[in-house]
Amino acid sequence: MTDTKSKVFSLVHQDRLPIPEIAEMLGLTEDQVLAMAKSEGVARSKSGTVPLTSLIPDRGHTVTGRQPRTCDEHGPYESQQWTLNNAPERMPVAMRSFWSQCPECNRIGEAEVARRTAEIRNRKANVDAMRKEALRASGIPERFLDCDVWHWQRGMDKQREVWETVKSYCIRIEDVIQHGRCLVLFGSSGTGKTHLACGIVRHVVEKGGTAKYLTIQDAIGLIRSTYNKGAEQTEDEMLAAICNVDMLVLDEIGRQSDSAHERESMFRILNRRYSDLRPTILVSNLERVGLFKFLGQALCDRLMEAGGRFLSFDWASQRSRRVSDSGGEE
Ligand SMILES: Nc1ncnc2c1ncn2[C@@H]1O[C@H](COP(=O)(O)OP(=O)(O)OP(=O)(O)O)[C@@H](O)[C@H]1O
Numbered sequence: 326m327t328d329t330k331s332k333v334f335s336l337v338h339q340d341r342l343p344i345p346e347i348a349e350m351l352g353l354t355e356d357q358v359l360a361m362a363k364s365e366g367v368a369r370s371k372s373g374t375v376p377l378t379s380l381i382p383d384r385g386h387t388v389t390g391r392q393p394r395t396c397d398e399h400g401p402y403e404s405q406q407w408t409l410n411n412a413p414e415r416m417p418v419a420m421r422s423f424w425s426q427c428p429e430c431n432r433i434g435e436a437e438v439a440r441r442t443a444e445i446r447n448r449k450a451n452v453d454a455m456r457k458e459a460l461r462a463s464g465i466p467e468r469f470l471d472c473d474v475w476h477w478q479r480g481m482d483k484q485r486e487v488w489e490t491v492k493s494y495c496i497r498i499e500d501v502i503q504h505g506r507c508l509v510l511f512g513s514s515g516t517g518k519t520h521l522a523c524g525i526v527r528h529v530v531e532k533g534g535t536a537k538y539l540t541i542q543d544a545i546g547l548i549r550s551t552y553n554k555g556a557e558q559t560e561d562e563m564l565a566a567i568c569n570v571d572m573l574v575l576d577e578i579g580r581q582s583d584s585a586h587e588r589e590s591m592f593r594i595l596n597r598r599y600s601d602l603r604p605t606i607l608v609s610n611l612e613r614v615g616l617f618k619f620l621g622q623a624l625c626d627r628l629m630e631a632g633g634r635f636l637s638f639d640w641a642s643q644r645s646r647r648v649s650d651s652g653g654e655e
């Protein structure tokens with residue numbers, strides 16, 4: 326923190342570096358930067374200029390000198406020397422006082438900073454809005470919208486093991502997407518599979534990628550809807566729409582009663598993504614043997630290509646834990 330603070334300190338002293346730009350550089354919020362600047366005795370306006378004119382003596386500065394100066398562009402002006410009254414000890418002496426610049430140049434400079442600040446804030450707002458929209462469009466169910474990978478509880482060894490794999494998967498998400506590395510989350514009910522899968526979707530979106538969460542039943546419904554007369558999309562267009570994302574989660578694999586049809590749809594989606602070298606995450610509460618049988622050898626091989634992993638969620642349901650909040654069994 327002290328290190329960040331000293332970086333803030335030196336950056337806020339750079340004339341006309343907009344606060345949002347400093348915040349961006351250091352990965353802090355604008356308010357954090359302003360607070361640190363203030364605690365160092367540096368007065369900066371919200372927009373980020375060094376407002377020499379606003380450093381009034383009762384804020385801790387004294388006028389210690391006056392000098393006539395001439396600006397090449399704007400002609401003569403009186404420059405004033407401002408000296409900090411209670412400078413922090415480690416502040417270099419050269420920084421404790423300064424001569425004011427041409428007021429007209431200041432005005433122009435501040436206008437430029439205000440313009441840059443507005444530009445940065447606008448860009449940020451646009452990016453935020455796009456992420457929000459992408460998250461909404463990802464299809465994460467309402468109940469799992471706030472789920473993320475990082476807060477997933479991992480008190481048990483088995484949980485920790487699974488989580489470590491998912492964590493590295495997320496940390497290397499660019500690589501995962503580039504190589505189409507898949508994951509299969511399987512195991513008993515209430516063990517947090519959907520929670521983690523939605524967390525990965527969220528992570529991809531936050532990284533600026535596109536991701537979709539669908540139950541296999543939803544996917545089948547979407548494909549079937551194109552069979553209707555007057556359907557707006559062809560079957561192939563719908564399949565493309567489902568598959569055309571950086572990351573796709575298919576949940577509830579193996580739950581459908583019409584398993585032949587489910588398998589066929591799943592194969593078509595997975596094959597398409599496999600040929601496009603795109604990763605898919607399958608989520609199922611079948612146990613290992615049942616799942617392998619359902620998927621078949623050929624598909625299992627494909628899922629494990631490029632370092633894909635099968636992760637077993639083999640512990641008690643966390644749903645009952647939540648309700649009773651005591652760790653008691655169902
Ligand atoms: N490790 C965990 N940390 C935090 N919350 C958890 C964890 N495991 C489960 N939960 C919570 O418990 C509930 C059940 O989890 P989830 O729906 O993800 O289970 P699931 O494995 O998908 O079950 P099912 O196979 O029945 O679909 C959710 O509210 C989820 O947020």
Ligand SMILES: [Mg+2]
Nearest residue numbers: 518519520576
């Ligand atoms: Mg689930």
Ligand SMILES: [Zn+2]
Nearest residue numbers: 396399427430
């Ligand atoms: Zn000037």
